[in-house]
Amino acid sequence: MQHVVGYFVGSLAKESINRKFATSLVVLAPEGIEFREIGISDLPLYNRDLDAAPPATVVAFKDAIAACDALLYVTPEYNRSIPGPLKNAIDWASRPRDARLLSKPSALAGVSGGPIGTAVAQAHLRSILGFFGAALYTQPELYIQWKADLIGADGQFRPDTAQFLTGWMSGLAAFLDKQLG
Secondary structure, X not given: OOEEEEEEEOOOOOOOHHXXXXXXXXXXXXXXXXXXEOOOOOOOOOOHHHOOOOOHHHHHHHHHHHOOOEEEEEOOOEOOEOOHHHHHHHHHHHOOOOOHHHOOOEEEEEEEOOOOOOHHHHHHHHHHHHHOOOOEEXXXXXXXXXXXXXXXXXXXXXXXXXXHHHHHHHHHHHHHHHHHO
């Protein structure tokens, strides 16, 4: 079965380690999963006054989410939480009072330089997505500590990491098959 998974990279930085991670991760997708990045950098700050006539960038953003069967959130950890741009994207996707876009089956991932990866940011994100009723792929959890040799110059993960992430992707595929039928 073919599933389209939209993914967000919570960092706006061009050289973001989470962008590098996401780019290398989606290459490991098993047959049956197509990943599409959903950009968040052009979204204005959420403003309820714009709900009646949202900017074109917001309409395109919501349409991109609606076109996906599931979502992957690749988040850095800023001050033990998710970055502001990712929270802003979630606010736009859920407003006005529409949680349908965020109630899709979802998975969480992220890398940071710290030894617990993005565990705390992902806990906050789980809480937010739980409010919307999103079914979450949670086992195994994907907290990765960034190290200079995690991804080679060729864009591929170290063999031990690639093996773990390939297994994670297989589990995600099984989860999506179960959730989406």
